[in-house]
Amino acid sequence: MYSDKVMDHFKNPRNVGEIENPSGVGEVGNPVCGDIMNIYLKIENNVITDAKFKTFGCGAAIASSSMATELIRGKTLEEAWDISNKAVAEALEGLPPVKMHCSVLAEEGIHKAINDYRKKQGLEPWVEKNPHSHDHEEDGEGLTCQH
Amino acid sequence: MGEKRIIYMDHSATTYVRQEVVDAMAPYHTENFGNPSSIYRIARASKKAIDTARAQVAQALGADADEIYFTSGGSESDNWAIKGIASANIRKGSHIITSQIEHHAVIHTCQYLEKEGFTVTYLPVDRYGLVDPADLEKAITDKTILISIMYANNEIGTIEPIAELGAIARNHKIPFHTDAVQAVGNVPIDVNAQNIDLLSLSAHKFYGPKGVGVLYIRKGTKIDNLIHGGGQERRRRAGTENIAGIVGLGKAIELATADIEGHNKKIQAMRDRLQKGIIATIPSTHLNGHPEKRLPGNINISFEFIEGESMLLWLDDEGICASTGSACTSGSLEPSHVLLATGLPVEISHGSLRLTLGNINTDADVDFVLEVLPKVVTRLRDMSPLYKKSGKDGGCNVQ
Numbered sequence: 367m368y369s370d371k372v373m374d375h376f377k378n379p380r381n382v383g384e385i386e387n388p389s390g391v392g393e394v395g396n397p398v399c400g401d402i403m404n405i406y407l408k409i410e411n412n413v414i415t416d417a418k419f420k421t422f423g424c425g426a427a428i429a430s431s432s433m434a435t436e437l438i439r440g441k442t443l444e445e446a447w448d449i450s451n452k453a454v455a456e457a458l459e460g461l462p463p464v465k466m467h468c469s470v471l472a473e474e475g476i477h478k479a480i481n482d483y484r485k486k487q488g489l490e491p492w493v494e495k496n497p498h499s500h501d502h503e504e505d506g507e508g509l510t511c512q513h
Numbered sequence: 514m515g516e517k518r519i520i521y522m523d524h525s526a527t528t529y530v531r532q533e534v535v536d537a538m539a540p541y542h543t544e545n546f547g548n549p550s551s552i553y554r555i556a557r558a559s560k561k562a563i564d565t566a567r568a569q570v571a572q573a574l575g576a577d578a579d580e581i582y583f584t585s586g587g588s589e590s591d592n593w594a595i596k597g598i599a600s601a602n603i604r605k606g607s608h609i610i611t612s613q614i615e616h617h618a619v620i621h622t623c624q625y626l627e628k629e630g631f632t633v634t635y636l637p638v639d640r641y642g643l644v645d646p647a648d649l650e651k652a653i654t655d656k657t658i659l660i661s662i663m664y665a666n667n668e669i670g671t672i673e674p675i676a677e678l679g680a681i682a683r684n685h686k687i688p689f690h691t692d693a694v695q696a697v698g699n700v701p702i703d704v705n706a707q708n709i710d711l712l713s714l715s716a717h718k719f720y721g722p723k724g725v726g727v728l729y730i731r732k733g734t735k736i737d738n739l740i741h742g743g744g745q746e747r748r749r750r751a752g753t754e755n756i757a758g759i760v761g762l763g764k765a766i767e768l769a770t771a772d773i774e775g776h777n778k779k780i781q782a783m784r785d786r787l788q789k790g791i792i793a794t795i796p797s798t799h800l801n802g803h804p805e806k807r808l809p810g811n812i813n814i815s816f817e818f819i820e821g822e823s824m825l826l827w828l829d830d831e832g833i834c835a836s837t838g839s840a841c842t843s844g845s846l847e848p849s850h851v852l853l854a855t856g857l858p859v860e861i862s863h864g865s866l867r868l869t870l871g872n873i874n875t876d877a878d879v880d881f882v883l884e885v886l887p888k889v890v891t892r893l894r895d896m897s898p899l900y901k902k903s904g905k906d907g908g909c910n911v912q
């Protein structure tokens with residue numbers, strides 16, 4: 367049911383673990399199925415120099431964590447903020463419709479970690495552009511762009 | 514190297530078909546394909562084969578042959594028993610009693626009837642999954658028209674006190690149905706001694722073919738038909754008979770019930786060794802189901818801090834077939850209703866693994882699972898945020 371890319375990131379997850387003294391941490395739980403993802407970021411000069419994760423969840427959740435941390439490494443915070451769950455799923459060569467919410471978890475984890483960092487810096491947390499526009503795929507629309 | 518070895522430990526999902534059964538079925542696909550309702554010779558052969566199968570089932574259940582009705586499987590049998598009794602007894606009342614841990618074929622049928630105006634009591638279970646006969650006694654009202662409690666649970670393997678529950682139903686003159694899909698071949702069944710009025714079974718759970726089952730209906734039980742049409746099955750269940758399937762079911766049930774004790778001894782020895790080995794080598798586990806009153810091949814264990822689907826993916830990678838009650842695999846994204854009914858917290862239900870052993874398994878299979886499973890659990894725990902929080906040493910690799 368999973369693409370080869372998902373299985374690759376599931377079986378050889380990149381960036382598993384924690385960061386000592388992280389610049390930002392995002393702990394998110396999945397309201398749909400009850401899973402948990404923690405994202406740890408190291409940020410220097412507005413750039414994510416390291417990203418790690420720990421995830422309690424299904425194959426798609428683990429693969430999404432792995433892919434998402436790969437995608438944001440070396441990115442500026444602005445760039446990382448704009449990486450959507452759809453981008454994570456696309457990079458994984460697609461997720462089954464019922465598993466799209468697992469990639470939402472990764473997007474939310476990154477957002478939360480970035481805002482944790484911003485708060486620690488005394489900055490205003492960024493607001494989720496449209497928190498309910500995530501492609502949850504409950505409608506089974508696959509990966510079609512919804513803009 | 515050729516194909517990777519497959520270790521099949523999901524016999525509660527389905528079994529392979531025994532060679533003897535395949536051989537018994539074969540002629541009914543080819544030379545004896547006649548419609549049993551016709552009168553020429555090849556049709557008579559079909560009819561005779563169905564009679565033989567009916568006798569084999571009756572023998573296995575301690576029933577009479579004319580109380581055996583062939584169906585398309587366990588789900589149809591459950592639907593027929595519940596809807597058929599409900600509609601035939603509507604004048605008497607509209608209350609049904611079942612349990613919280615039934616198979617979806619029973620639960621969803623009851624929920625459907627609730628929408629149609631019936632009232633349903635879902636009896637709770639204790640932490641082992643047992644229904645308390647006292648709860649049944651208390652739930653009965655003068656409007657109760659059916660009691661349906663499964664014989665053995667498909668997920669946690671717990672065997673219910675069927676004879677006792679049946680006796681209570683009998684005292685109140687209420688028809689008693691049991692979904693025995695998991696029980697046949699594992700537990701000796703006697704519909705008279707156990708006060709069973711209706712019983713569902715399915716061939717593919719005891720090394721027979723898929724798509725064929727039975728509903729046992731005690732003589733004199735008031736029940737409406739579910740499938741309307743021709744006059745097959747003594748006008749009770751329409752549709753041209755699945756002859757080959759019926760023959761296969763008959764052969765399979767005969768073989769499965771010939772030596773239940775011997776079969777159980779062999780399977781249970783492997784199961785016990787596997788279960789003990791898992792609990793001894795992996796910390797923070799939780800055995801689900803009853804420690805003794807359970808199906809001989811069933812193991813259901815929760816591993817804290819990890820999720821079941823990711824466990825299954827790793828096991829599958831090693832050729833091991835198993836199942837889980839995790840929300841992530843359920844389609845509805847809800848954890849197993851059975852585990853929740855036993856009071857297991859959601860996150861621990863998430864990490865449940867069901868291994869169901871059967872005839873195909875060997876001691877070498879047990880050894881292999883005992884070698885692979887601890888590694889899989891460790892690997893997943895190492896990436897679980899819950900593992901560290903619980904204060905366990907998640908960082909170091911035990912390898």
Ligand code: FES
Binds near residue numbers: 465
């Ligand atoms: S994390 Fe539960 S379905 Fe993916």
